[in-house]
Amino acid sequence: MLPSVLRCARPISTSLALSRPLAHFRPHMDPDPSRPVERAIRTKLTDQLKPDHLEVHNESHMHAVPPGSESHFRVLVVSSQFEGLPLIKRHRLVNEALKEELSTCVHALAIQAKTPEQWASNSTIAKSPPCMGGSKGDHTVEEKLKAGRE
Amino acid sequence: MNNLIRATARCLRSGAAVYLPRQTDGRVWSAASARFLCSAADIQKDLGEMVKKDKVVVFMKGTPAQPMCGFSNAVVQILRMHGVDEYAAYNVLEDQDLRQGVKDFSNWPTIPQVYFNGEFVGGCDILLQMHQNGDLVEELQKLGISSALQNAEKESK
Numbered sequence: 001m002l003p004s005v006l007r008c009a010r011p012i013s014t015s016l017a018l019s020r021p022l023a024h025f026r027p028h029m030d031p032d033p034s035r036p037v038e039r040a041i042r043t044k045l046t047d048q049l050k051p052d053h054l055e056v057h058n059e060s061h062m063h064a065v066p067p068g069s070e071s072h073f074r075v076l077v078v079s080s081q082f083e084g085l086p087l088i089k090r091h092r093l094v095n096e097a098l099k100e101e102l103s104t105c106v107h108a109l110a111i112q113a114k115t116p117e118q119w120a121s122n123s124t125i126a127k128s129p130p131c132m133g134g135s136k137g138d139h140t141v142e143e144k145l146k147a148g149r150e
Numbered sequence: 151m152n153n154l155i156r157a158t159a160r161c162l163r164s165g166a167a168v169y170l171p172r173q174t175d176g177r178v179w180s181a182a183s184a185r186f187l188c189s190a191a192d193i194q195k196d197l198g199e200m201v202k203k204d205k206v207v208v209f210m211k212g213t214p215a216q217p218m219c220g221f222s223n224a225v226v227q228i229l230r231m232h233g234v235d236e237y238a239a240y241n242v243l244e245d246q247d248l249r250q251g252v253k254d255f256s257n258w259p260t261i262p263q264v265y266f267n268g269e270f271v272g273g274c275d276i277l278l279q280m281h282q283n284g285d286l287v288e289e290l291q292k293l294g295i296s297s298a299l300q301n302a303e304k305e306s307k
Contacts, residue, residue: 087275091276095259106220108260109259117241126275128220128221132222134219134243135219148194
């Protein structure tokens with residue numbers, strides 16, 4: 001109760017100043033309308049795997065593709081649907097959900113598929129290895145980038 | 151028909167220039183030499199043979215000596231850590247038919263792809279997790295390959 005009273009008593013200009021640094025902060029979990037592929041990935045994984053926790057990271061900037069690309073992603077999916085399934089079956093479920101994206105604009109997809117129990121005991125996301133430039137001059141990647149832009 | 155003529159011409163050209171560099175880790179096959187015919191159906195048939203010919207088979211971008219992709223490199227490094235230096239590595243960047251063919255064959259959308267005894271194991275993520283949780287040492291043992299990290303595991307227990 002006391003903090004809210006203080007908030008009301010605070011002059012408006014101060015409260016704006018406090019919020020301004022946060023105005024452009026977009027937590028990576030927020031869907032970005034200018035990133036349709038990321039949004040599609042998030043939607044499809046949510047609909048099909050009903051995850052307890054989901055992270056979708058666009059890692060295109062780490063690779064030899066133009067800025068703003070949506071070609072390389074890393075996903076972390078925590079779902080009870082993975083229980084009892086070997087890794088390969090879990091990854092196949094993710095691949096299946098993102099079939100369309102993988103055949104059109106997504107060139108690389110790194111997957112971590114955990115059960116809620118596994119996530120609880122190790123809540124870390126892996127890091128992708130450094131790029132070795134293979135996407136540069138690769139016409140398959142160029143086609144996918146073009147598909148992503150359309 | 152034109153596709154068939156083009157594909158055949160490509161095969162004859164690349165077949166004539168077969169070179170099999172011997173690498174210190176992993177035998178590297180020219181993608182063209184590993185295939186006898188070049189139609190899509192034949193690639194599927196050849197892949198069936200290719201994945202069974204060697205205990206460990208990797209489809210990757212680049213070669214073990216010079217990987218062209220961070221994920222492919224990770225697979226090479228993991229195998230190296232386990233002391234696996236006898237494996238077949240196929241460079242999909244050399245051959246677009248192979249590149250697409252292996253994705254259809256495995257029903258797996260990305261490269262690298264790893265096969266143990268003709269069975270598809272997964273990509274870089276899966277191999278890395280198997281390496282981290284000790285499963286890789288076990289799977290290599292089933293193939294009759296003694297991992298260099300096997301003794302390290304035993305000592306730590």
